[in-house]
Amino acid sequence: MTKQDVRSDAELLSAIADGDRVAFQELYRRHSPWLTLRLTRRCAMPDVVDQAVQDTFLAVWRKPKAYQGSGEVAAWLWGIGVRRLIDQLRRTHKSLPPVQEELVVSAEDRVLEGTEHGDLAGALQRLSPELRAVVQATVLDGLTTREASRLLGIPTGTVKTRMSRARTQLREALA
Amino acid sequence: MNDTAWHASPALMERYAVGDVSHAAACSIEAHLVSCADCRQLVATQVDAPRTDAVWERLLDELDAPRPGPVERFLLHLRVPDHTARLLAATPSLRASWLLAVAATLLFAVAAAHVGPGDGAIFLLVAPLLPLAGVAGAYGRTMDPAAEISTASPASGLHLVLVRPGAVLTTTVGLTLLAALAVPFDGVGAAAWLLPALGLTVTALAAGTVIDTGRAAIGLAAAWLAGAGLSIWSDMGGGAALSTAARDLAAYQPAGQLAFLALVLVGATVVVARRTTFEMEIA
Numbered sequence: 304m305t306k307q308d309v310r311s312d313a314e315l316l317s318a319i320a321d322g323d324r325v326a327f328q329e330l331y332r333r334h335s336p337w338l339t340l341r342l343t344r345r346c347a348m349p350d351v352v353d354q355a356v357q358d359t360f361l362a363v364w365r366k367p368k369a370y371q372g373s374g375e376v377a378a379w380l381w382g383i384g385v386r387r388l389i390d391q392l393r394r395t396h397k398s399l400p401p402v403q404e405e406l407v408v409s410a411e412d413r414v415l416e417g418t419e420h421g422d423l424a425g426a427l428q429r430l431s432p433e434l435r436a437v438v439q440a441t442v443l444d445g446l447t448t449r450e451a452s453r454l455l456g457i458p459t460g461t462v463k464t465r466m467s468r469a470r471t472q473l474r475e476a477l478a
Numbered sequence: 479m480n481d482t483a484w485h486a487s488p489a490l491m492e493r494y495a496v497g498d499v500s501h502a503a504a505c506s507i508e509a510h511l512v513s514c515a516d517c518r519q520l521v522a523t524q525v526d527a528p529r530t531d532a533v534w535e536r537l538l539d540e541l542d543a544p545r546p547g548p549v550e551r552f553l554l555h556l557r558v559p560d561h562t563a564r565l566l567a568a569t570p571s572l573r574a575s576w577l578l579a580v581a582a583t584l585l586f587a588v589a590a591a592h593v594g595p596g597d598g599a600i601f602l603l604v605a606p607l608l609p610l611a612g613v614a615g616a617y618g619r620t621m622d623p624a625a626e627i628s629t630a631s632p633a634s635g636l637h638l639v640l641v642r643p644g645a646v647l648t649t650t651v652g653l654t655l656l657a658a659l660a661v662p663f664d665g666v667g668a669a670a671w672l673l674p675a676l677g678l679t680v681t682a683l684a685a686g687t688v689i690d691t692g693r694a695a696i697g698l699a700a701a702w703l704a705g706a707g708l709s710i711w712s713d714m715g716g717g718a719a720l721s722t723a724a725r726d727l728a729a730y731q732p733a734g735q736l737a738f739l740a741l742v743l744v745g746a747t748v749v750v751a752r753r754t755t756f757e758m759e760i761a
Binding site for chain 1: 494495497500501502505506508509511512513515518519523524525529530532533534536537540541616645717
């Protein structure tokens with residue numbers, strides 16, 4: 304994994320469709336680390352995360368044409384990855400230990416929040432961890448209510464009520 | 479998408495990797511990573527290379543492993559243990575071609591019952607033979623591609639004896655039952671063929687502890703056809719219609735049904751008692 308490959312992600316995918324393993328390895332090299340880290344923030348069990356990453360790239364190898372050709376390949380990979388993680392959790396019947404709680408808010412974060420998100424970041428920050436987890440799963444991760452309920456290990460009804468509560472709180476905070 | 483001025487600093491990425499950032503910052507980083515290859519490259523240094531390499535190795539193993547067929551995948555989906563799924567998927571009489579042949583035979587018997595003479599006569603003659611043929615096809619060197627593997631496999635004899643015929647009987651008997659619903663029976667229950675079918679099948683398995691199961695099945699099928707044919711022939715010689723003659727077969731009379739029930743019980747006892755010979759037979 305040393306040679307620099309100049310092909311774009313989309314070009315790699317079309318090469319993979321022709322059975323190009325070098326392209327597949329390059330795609331894996333580019334995308335498996337961040338996917339691993341991002342999935343780790345949803346699930347603290349390394350074995351489960353690794354299996355989800357493996358399943359994700361297996362799915363990519365088998366159906367590279369599922370990528371529609373528009374949008375970021377990384378976003379497409381994330382969509383597969385988070386669903387494979389949910390499958391994995393369901394298969395192993397493991398309940399999800401809560402994702403790590405926030406630690407001290409650093410100066411860097413304050414700058415980030417102030418410049419990039421304005422009030423939204425602060426409002427998100429003030430949500431309870433339960434509500435925030437639901438917002439993250441549905442809004443930011445793009446999951447359906449049912450998928451979010453599997454990921455978080457709570458009933459779908461709870462996902463809906465928490466989402467509407469979070470929406471109310473955010474609306475008030477941003478008003 | 480490189481027009482964004484914002485990039486994550488190495489220090490921030492490091493803290494993201496260990497979970498030491500606020501929720502808002504993490505969301506921000508994650509949204510950015512989706513569209514920024516440079517930052518993806520940067521964060522990649524935060525994951526241990528041995529870890530991603532190990533996943534890659536396993537991925538390659540999985541790519542090179544033969545992919546289970548649709549039947550096997552379906553069984554695995556139902557949480558059937560993988561060795562049992564492989565055993566079932568390799569059963570000749572569970573293949574699509576076999577099941578199609580069974581369905582075609584049944585279709586013919588049902589059609590004959592509606593169009594030809596003798597109502598369900600042909601159905602009553604043929605139905606008991608289908609499960610027998612299916613179970614015979616589940617064994618033996620000539621038909622089973624997995625015979626050599628079964629020889630070396632440590633599965634217990636009884637497991638091997640029960641799993642395949644169980645699955646074969648379920649599919650074949652199920653198909654036959656469906657077909658039986660479409661046959662206009664007169665005076666004989668639509669399930670009357672069931673006990674003869676089971677009787678013949680279990681007897682073939684019991685005989686399989688002594689001789690080859692396939693040969694035993696052929697012998698039993700011949701005996702059934704000869705006995706039934708003789709009975710029908712002599713009945714029709716006495717002026718009876720084909721339908722009456724088939725219905726009057728001893729096997730479909732109460733005494734005959736009881737006899738086949740007894741055959742099932744005796745055969746099953748023999749199979750269980752002599753189960754170890756199945757490993758011997760295949761070997």
